[in-house]
Amino acid sequence: MREYDFEPIPGLPERLPPGEEVLWQGSPSWKGMARRAFHIRKVAVYFVILAILAVILDAVDGLTLTSLVSGLTWILFLALLTIGLLTLLAWSMARASLYTITNRRVVMRIGAALPMMVNLPFKQVQAADLCIYDDGTGDIALRMDLSAKLSYFLFWPHVRPWQFSPPQPMLRTIPEPKGVAEILAKALADFQAFESQHSEAVAAPSETQSSPPVRSES
Numbered sequence: 655m656r657e658y659d660f661e662p663i664p665g666l667p668e669r670l671p672p673g674e675e676v677l678w679q680g681s682p683s684w685k686g687m688a689r690r691a692f693h694i695r696k697v698a699v700y701f702v703i704l705a706i707l708a709v710i711l712d713a714v715d716g717l718t719l720t721s722l723v724s725g726l727t728w729i730l731f732l733a734l735l736t737i738g739l740l741t742l743l744a745w746s747m748a749r750a751s752l753y754t755i756t757n758r759r760v761v762m763r764i765g766a767a768l769p770m771m772v773n774l775p776f777k778q779v780q781a782a783d784l785c786i787y788d789d790g791t792g793d794i795a796l797r798m799d800l801s802a803k804l805s806y807f808l809f810w811p812h813v814r815p816w817q818f819s820p821p822q823p824m825l826r827t828i829p830e831p832k833g834v835a836e837i838l839a840k841a842l843a844d845f846q847a848f849e850s851q852h853s854e855a856v857a858a859p860s861e862t863q864s865s866p867p868v869r870s871e872s
Contacts, residue, residue, distance in 0.1 A: 665752035667761050667771050678755040678837045681748055682812075686791040686827025688744035691811035694737050701733035751812065753825045755834070757841050760796065762823060764812050773808070774823060776845040778802045783814075783822075784835040792831025794838065795822040 662669045665679055673844040688694045705726055727746045742860045746766040754761040760774040795814040798804060798821075806813055807823040816821040828834055 665754045666761055670756065672742070674756050674758050676756050677841055678834055679752060680794040680825075680834065681830050682768055682825075683754050683789075683791045683827045684745040684748035686787065687748045687811065688741050690787075690827060691747075692740040692744050694740050694744075694866060698735055699741065701729060701736075703837045705864060708776055714817070720767065723813040724841075728789065748827075749809065751827065755841060756840055758845060760808075760823075760838075761824075762812060762825075764809070774802070776842055777849070779842060782842070784831060787827075791829055792835075793827065793832060794835055794847060796824065797822055 663676070666676075670676070676741060699780065708725050708729060709722065712725060712870050739826045743766075746765075750764070750766040750769060753764040753765075758776055760776075760779070762772045763770065764770060776797060778801060779796050780799055783795045785795075785796065793814075795817075799819055802820070804821050804823065806818050809821060809823050812824055812826050825831075825834065
């Protein structure tokens with residue numbers, strides 16, 4: 655049995671209520687996650703700089719070629735181990751994650767070691783920001799109402815970097831982000847229009863009122 659076999663609908667904790675429908679589902683790109691959440695390119699550059707410094711210091715100290723090769727071997731080993739672990743972590747997180755947009759909310763199934771699902775109702779979504787990258791993936795960050803009371807560390811890495819107060823949950827490194835953003839924008843606009851019409855209908859006074867009884871006196 656797999657960890658998500660209990661889901662009646664993939665990515666959702668329960669069946670949708672009447673009137674709600676799934677508009678889009680997708681997962682992060684593990685390559686994009688590795689580059690932008692775990693910064694494997696920056697880690698690789700760090701180890702390259704470390705190797706260059708090691709060569710310079712060994713040359714200054716007049717060490718032998720054997721000691722130089724031995725030092726570089728250890729740096730290469732640590733570099734491959736670190737990048738490999740970060741890549742594996744990015745792959746596992748992307749594989750475990752599933753984003754869902756319905757006509758009423760955004761649902762995020764996140765977490766590799768401790769999977770969880772988070773509902774973000776449209777009532778608490780104020781706006782969404784789109785960022786597209788050169789590899790074709792992109793991020794959609796949700797600007798939430800303060801009433802949501804979300805935790806940055808609970809959502810990481812599915813959250814806008816360095817935006818702590820309030821945190822902004824993010825559909826991270828998703829394929830075809832422009833099309834997804836259009837789906838989300840239309841869903842939000844339709845929901846807000848429906849809510850506005852409903853509020854106006856509730857607030858409008860009744861046109862017909864019962865007349866008070868009239869007593870006749872002789």
